[in-house]
Structure formats: structure tokens, C-alpha cells
Amino acid sequence: MAKLTYIKAITDGLDVVLGEDPKTLIFGEDVGKNGGVFRTTEGLQDKYGEDRVFDTPLAESGILGLSIGLAATGWRPIPEIQFMGFTFEAVDSIGGQMARNRFRFSGKRAMPITVRTPFGGGTHTAEMHADNLENYFVGTPGLRVVTPANPYDAKGMIISAVENNDPVLFMENLKLYRSMKDEIPEGKYTVPLDTAKVVREGTDITIVAYSAEVNESLKVADKLAEENISAEVIDLRSLSPIDTDTIFKSVEKTHKVVVVQEAQKMAGVGAQVASEIAEHAIMNLDAPIGRVAAPDSVYPWAQVENDWLPNADDIEEKAREILAY
Amino acid sequence: MAKKTGHVIDFASIKATMSDPYKKTFQIVDKDAKIVNQELFDTFSDDQLVDFMKKMVWERTLHEQTMNFSRQGRLGFYAPTFGEEASEMGSISAFKDQDFLFPAYRDLPQLIQHGASVAQGFLWSKGNAVGDDYGDQRNWFPQIIIGAQYVEAAGAALGIKKNGEKDTVSFVYTGDGGTSQGDFYEGVNFASSFQAPAVFMVQNNGWAISVPRYKQTAAETLAQKGVASGVPAIQVDGMDVLAVYIATQEAREFAAAGNGPVLVETLTYRFGAHSSAGDDPSRYRTKEDEKPWFDADPLIRMRKILTDKGLWSQEQEDKLVDEYKTSFKASMKEAENTPTQSVVDMLKTTFEEPTPQIKADIARFEAKESK
Numbered sequence: 001m002a003k004l005t006y007i008k009a010i011t012d013g014l015d016v017v018l019g020e021d022p023k024t025l026i027f028g029e030d031v032g033k034n035g036g037v038f039r040t041t042e043g044l045q046d047k048y049g050e051d052r053v054f055d056t057p058l059a060e061s062g063i064l065g066l067s068i069g070l071a072a073t074g075w076r077p078i079p080e081i082q083f084m085g086f087t088f089e090a091v092d093s094i095g096g097q098m099a100r101n102r103f104r105f106s107g108k109r110a111m112p113i114t115v116r117t118p119f120g121g122g123t124h125t126a127e128m129h130a131d132n133l134e135n136y137f138v139g140t141p142g143l144r145v146v147t148p149a150n151p152y153d154a155k156g157m158i159i160s161a162v163e164n165n166d167p168v169l170f171m172e173n174l175k176l177y178r179s180m181k182d183e184i185p186e187g188k189y190t191v192p193l194d195t196a197k198v199v200r201e202g203t204d205i206t207i208v209a210y211s212a213e214v215n216e217s218l219k220v221a222d223k224l225a226e227e228n229i230s231a232e233v234i235d236l237r238s239l240s241p242i243d244t245d246t247i248f249k250s251v252e253k254t255h256k257v258v259v260v261q262e263a264q265k266m267a268g269v270g271a272q273v274a275s276e277i278a279e280h281a282i283m284n285l286d287a288p289i290g291r292v293a294a295p296d297s298v299y300p301w302a303q304v305e306n307d308w309l310p311n312a313d314d315i316e317e318k319a320r321e322i323l324a325y
Numbered sequence: 326m327a328k329k330t331g332h333v334i335d336f337a338s339i340k341a342t343m344s345d346p347y348k349k350t351f352q353i354v355d356k357d358a359k360i361v362n363q364e365l366f367d368t369f370s371d372d373q374l375v376d377f378m379k380k381m382v383w384e385r386t387l388h389e390q391t392m393n394f395s396r397q398g399r400l401g402f403y404a405p406t407f408g409e410e411a412s413e414m415g416s417i418s419a420f421k422d423q424d425f426l427f428p429a430y431r432d433l434p435q436l437i438q439h440g441a442s443v444a445q446g447f448l449w450s451k452g453n454a455v456g457d458d459y460g461d462q463r464n465w466f467p468q469i470i471i472g473a474q475y476v477e478a479a480g481a482a483l484g485i486k487k488n489g490e491k492d493t494v495s496f497v498y499t500g501d502g503g504t505s506q507g508d509f510y511e512g513v514n515f516a517s518s519f520q521a522p523a524v525f526m527v528q529n530n531g532w533a534i535s536v537p538r539y540k541q542t543a544a545e546t547l548a549q550k551g552v553a554s555g556v557p558a559i560q561v562d563g564m565d566v567l568a569v570y571i572a573t574q575e576a577r578e579f580a581a582a583g584n585g586p587v588l589v590e591t592l593t594y595r596f597g598a599h600s601s602a603g604d605d606p607s608r609y610r611t612k613e614d615e616k617p618w619f620d621a622d623p624l625i626r627m628r629k630i631l632t633d634k635g636l637w638s639q640e641q642e643d644k645l646v647d648e649y650k651t652s653f654k655a656s657m658k659e660a661e662n663t664p665t666q667s668v669v670d671m672l673k674t675t676f677e678e679p680t681p682q683i684k685a686d687i688a689r690f691e692a693k694e695s696k
Contacts (some may be wrong), residue, residue: 025487051487056515056518057511057514057515057518059507059511059514059515061476061507061508061511062476062479062508062511062512062514062515064476065473065475065476065477065479065480065508065511065512065515066476066477066479066480066483066515067480068476068477068480069427069476069477069478069479069480069481069482069483069484069495070480070481070483070484070487071480072425072465072477072480072481072484073425073480073481073484073485073487073488074484074488075484075487092470092473092508093473093476096470096473097470097473097477102674102675102676102677103454103671103674103675104454104457104466105454105457105458105459105466106454106455106457106458106670106674107673107674107677108458108460110677141675142675142676144676164677165677166676166677194680194681241680241681241682241683242682243681244681244682245681
């Protein structure tokens with residue numbers, strides 16, 4: 001066991017899969033000698049060679065198209081899109097191509113591709129470097145969209161993602177990269193790709209969140225606990241599919257729920273969670289479903305970023321409103 | 326300080342000459358069936374010449390029969406191949422079984438020559454994904470998103486290289502319109518950067534639906550689009566099946582030998598509409614535009630060459646057409662006897678392991694579809 005950051009836990013997981021499966025390949029912009037602009041792939045080219053870990057020309061559609069052709073010839077690609085905002089250049093490769101190929105080939109050809117990409121706000125990046133674009137991708141049949149909220153899950157989930165035989169969009173939170181450490185077991189372990197996790201048990205209200213907002217939600221749970229209010233916090237981990245069973249079980253117990261996301265509110269993950277609850281568990285509720293999300297503007301530039309991002313105060317305010325209903 | 330007068334960089338002459346290396350269209354037999362390269366022509370045996378003609382007659386008959394089926398309402402989307410027989414059959418004849426093929430929607434004849442059945446082609450048109458189940462064949466589905474096949478072909482070329490596969494290349498087709506896509510350039514450039522064995526075919530048939538070739542780019546040739554990526558290219562008479570074959574075969578050999586990708590532009594013409602779904606070429610081109618190209622019909626020149634050599638007769642061709650038609654009708658029956666796909670089939674092939682939501686949908690549609 002070693003205490004590792006979120007980013008080093010991902011590096012460790014990539015090391016495991018590269019070591020285990022000689023057909024795995026890591027490629028993208030700057031991932032080779034430079035080890036990625038965040039150093040997520042640091043040391044991997046030295047260890048596994050330029051045939052397995054390599055730089056590509058600067059073109060996102062090219063990178064993901066390359067992945068599809070590599071998968072077609074027996075490889076297991078782990079491409080990196082340097083920032084999630086750059087996936088706009090490669091939307092066809094994801095939604096038009098890799099996610100549909102299993103169907104196109106009657107289930108007989110697989111696209112075992114893990115697209116890694118950093119996202120998420122709060123680090124004052126340049127424009128288009130922090131966007132939460134999961135809303136665009138969760139409605140893509142044939143694509144899994146996952147995001148770990150802590151270093152332990154990050155390692156276990158990257159290993160599961162690479163081992164999965166369907167395309168996985170693996171979103172890595174920029175703010176969490178170096179702000180958290182966990183005890184990380186050495187070697188291989190996996191964390192399932194399609195189950196949510198109850199990260200804190202409680203009985204009075206359920207807070208459903210993912211990625212960096214899980215930590216914000218835990219802060220709120222701590223604060224409410226001082227007043228003997230018991231909040232349950234669920235980390236979705238998988239944004240598509242969504243593990244509704246875990247949510248329904250919790251709501252059955254607490255009868256109150258707040259759904260939190262960092263992304264803008266329109267038609268996203270939180271909307272899906274809220275509508276699933278409304279459709280299947282509304283009779284268990286004693287109050288309306290609370291929602292916390294960013295406003296429906298474009299992602300802000302650095303100076304207003306912290307005012308724009310939903311934080312623990314916003315979650316607490318919404319939780320108190322729902323509790324008082 | 327003296328003021329600079331005039332130009333030191335002669336952009337005008339750079340522009341005027343930059344296409345020159347690509348404008349020497351490679352040809353063996355011209356439109357009047359005159360052999361312009363006797364030495365190369367003599368490298369073909371009589372059997373080979375007859376075989377090329379048979380393939381082109383096969384493709385034209387397939388087109389005509391497909392249009393008949395289409396008019397009878399027995400097919401869905403179909404992109405007519407009429408006029409492009411030399412470009413398609415000449416190039417596919419240079420393929421080996423181990424080569425990977427990434428076709429676009431007008432390339433069903435090559436897909437079939439590379440191992441798919443005619444019935445599969447019809448199933449694709451009818452909207453049954455079973456048509457795209459190619460088993461172990463190195464075939465990919467007919468790409469609809471123009472350009473996507475180019476980046477994917479670059480990936481397969483890199484995969485072939487990494488697999489250490491000898492004498493194997495990744496082939497991909499697009500048209501003149503396709504060369505305007507960003508993915509076109511990304512695919513060519515990626516394959517070049519990795520020096521991967523890809524052959525990029527551009528079938529320049531003059532039209533992207535209604536938009537003429539000259540509106541796609543001011544470049545005088547499409548072949549020269551390779552040069553910026555360090556990819557050698559050639560422009561070929563796409564109505565000359567022998568020239569297309571030799572150019573493709575040599576491109577293949579060059580790429581397979583580890584020299585990096587090659588780009589081949591074939592100058593051909595879409596005799597028919599863009600698709601069977603209501604496109605009317607008379608809205609955007611005239612009979613006068615079409616005439617020189619119909620005069621250049623690839624079958625006319627080969628028919629004359631073979632007839633002069635005593636290797637071909639109209640009677641023989643008619644008999645062949647009848648045989649092909651009979652077999653295409655049998656293929657259509659096969660396609661029509663293939664069970665239609667169900668929503669459940671679709672749901673089951675969305676993921677390897679259906680998600681809980683998809684499992685619920687499967688149960689719902691199983692109940693619905695069993696009624």
C-alpha cells in the first residue's frame with residue numbers, strides 16, 4: 001500500500017494494464033516522452049517502449065479514428081484527449097463511430113477503447129480546458145461514461161475500463177488530480193464500472209453527486225451531522241448507465257433527495273437522475289427533488305469561475321430547503 | 326533606407342506550377358481504345374484482360390439490377406456505381422485477401438469483391454445490420470460519414486504495422502467531396518506520420534451530390550493533397566481499368582514494403598444520380614456536361630480492345646449479363662428470406678453486457694415483438 005494522488009493512482013492503473021495485456025496501447029498528444037501535460041502517463045513510455053506508448057499528430061478526430069482502426073486490427077487502445085473541451089473535434093469518432101460499431105457488426109466486433117480525458121472546473125485554466133461535457137455524451141447508446149471521485153476508485157476503474165470490451169469515456173477530474181490521496185493497494189484490483197457507491201450512510205436526506213461534487217457533498221454531510229441531521233451521500237461513478245437501484249434504495253430510506261452536478265443544468269446527468277426518481281420512486285418522497293447545478297451559461301472564464309461553480313454552500317442551502325419542506 | 330519594390334517571392338509562379346507533377350494523368354488505354362502505353366499493355370495476359378472486362382460487366386449489371394430492385398421498392402438507400410466500374414474494379418483487383426478495406430457508401434462492389442456476398446449488400450441497403458456481419462473478412466461497413474473512414478484506415482494501417490503483418494495494407498475509398506473533410510487530411514497525415522501501410526483511394530467522379538469538383542478546392546488536382554503530408558500521389562485515368570489496376574497495385578506494393586502511405590486519385594464520372602432516393606442530376610448538370618464522360622465509358626474501350634483481339638463478342642456479353650442477373654435475383658431472394666432484425670436484436674448488440682436500462686427495454690420489446 002502506498003498513499004497516492006488521484007493522478008498517480010491512474011498512472012498506476014495504466015501501468016497494471018500495460019503490464020498485463022501486450023495489446024494495450026497508450027497514445028495521444030504529449031503522452032510519450034513528456035508523460036502527458038499533467039504527467040498522467042509519466043514513465044510509461046520508458047517502461048513499455050515507444051511502440052506501446054506514443055505521441056500522435058495534433059488532431060483529436062485523428063486520434064480517435066486511429067483508435068477505431070487499431071481496435072479493428074486487434075489492439076486495445078487507450079487514447080488520451082488532452083482536455084475534454086477538445087472532444088468537440090472528435091464527436092463523430094465517439095458518437096457516430098465507435099459507440100455504434102458493435103451494433104453495426106451484429107455484436108461480433110468489439111471496440112475495446114478507453115478514451116481518457118481531463119475535465120472539471122476550479123483550476124483557472126484557459127478557455128475550453130475545464131468544461132463539464134458529460135451532458136453531451138451520456139445520451140450516446142453504446143458508450144459508457146464514467147468518472148471516479150477518489151484515487152482508490154480512479155485506479156480500480158481505469159483497469160475495469162480498459163478491460164471492458166465496449167468504448168468507455170473515462171473522465172478524470174482536474175481539481176482532484178493532486179488534491180486528494182488514498183491508500184492504494186499495489187498491483188491489480190478493479191472497481192465496477194456500472195455501480196454507484198454509498199460513500200456515507202445516512203437516514204434523513206440523500207445527496208446524489210459525482211466527481212468533485214462528491215467531496216463538496218461530504219462537507220455538507222459533516223456540517224449537517226453537527227445538528228444531528230444524517231445525510232447519505234451517493235457517488236454515481238458511472239454517468240451512463242446510471243445505477244438507479246442504489247439511488248432508489250436510499251430514497252426509500254431517506255424520503256428526501258438532492259441531485260448535484262458541476263455541469264450546467266440543461267438535460268444532463270442530474271436531470272436523468274431526477275426523472276428516474278420521479279418515474280420510479282416518487283411515492284417514497286416527502287419533498288420535491290432538489291437540484292444543484294451550474295447556471296446554463298457557457299463555461300466561465302477564470303475570474304468568475306469560483307462564483308459560477310456549485311459548491312458546498314449551494315448544496316447545503318438546497319439540502320436545508322428540502323429538509324424543511 | 327530604400328523602399329522595397331516589386332516582389333522577391335514569386336507566389337504567382339509557385340501557384341501556377343505547383344500542380345504540375347500531378348497532372349500527368351496515368352493512362353494505358355485512352356477513350357478511343359488506343360493503346361497509349363504498349364509496353365505496359367503487353368504485361369497483361371488475354372485472360373487478365375477478359376477478367377477485367379467481366380468484372381466491369383458484373384458491376385454494371387449489379388448496378389442495373391439494383392436499380393430495378395430499387396424501382397420495385399425492394400431496397401432502401403443505394404448509391405449508383407454506374408460509370409465508376411474501371412475505378413472500382415481496377416483498384417479492387419490489386420487487393421489481397423489480407424488487406425483491410427474501408428469503403429464508403431458507393432463502394433459496395435469492392436466490398437463484395439473482397440468477400441462480402443451480394444445478398445449482404447442488399448441487406449445493408451434494406452437496413453438490416455446482418456448485412457455488415459463480415460465474419461473474419463477484413464471488410465468494414467460502408468461509411469456514411471464522409472471522411473471517418475480515412476482516419477480509421479490510418480488506424481488499421483498502424484495496427485497492421487504493429488502486428489508485424491507482411492505484404493498487407495489498409496485500403497480506403499472516398500470521393501472528390503470527401504477530400505474537403507478535415508478527417509481526410511488527418512487520416513492521410515496520421516498514416517504518413519506513422520509511415521503506416523495505407524493506400525488512400527480518391528474516386529474523383531466530378532460531383533458531390535450537386536456540387537461540382539471545382540467548387541471543392543482551387544487545387545488543380547486532388548492527388549496533390551497528399552504532398553503536404555509527405556505522401557506520394559498519382560492521378561490516374563479512372564475510366565481506364567488497366568491504368569487503375571497498375572497504379573493501385575504499385576501503390577499497394579510501395580506501401581506494403583514499409584515506405585509509408587500512397588494516395589491514388591482516379592478521374593471518373595458518376596453517370597447516374599447521387600442516390601436512388603430522389604436525386605435528379607438534370608437540376609445541376611447538362612447533357613453537354615455529361616457527354617464527354619459517357620464517351621469515355623470504361624466498358625466501351627475495353628469492349629473494343631477485346632473484340633479486336635477476338636476475345637469478346639456482344640453475344641458473349643449478353644450471356645454473361647443474363648447469368649449475373651440470375652444470380653443477383655437469387656441474392657435478392659436470399660436477402661428477402663433473411664429474417665428482419667428486431668428491436669431486441671439491436672438492444673442486445675448495443676453493449677457486450679446489456680445495462681439494467683437496456684435489460685428493461687429488452688423485456689419490454691420481447692413482450693411486444695412476441696405478440
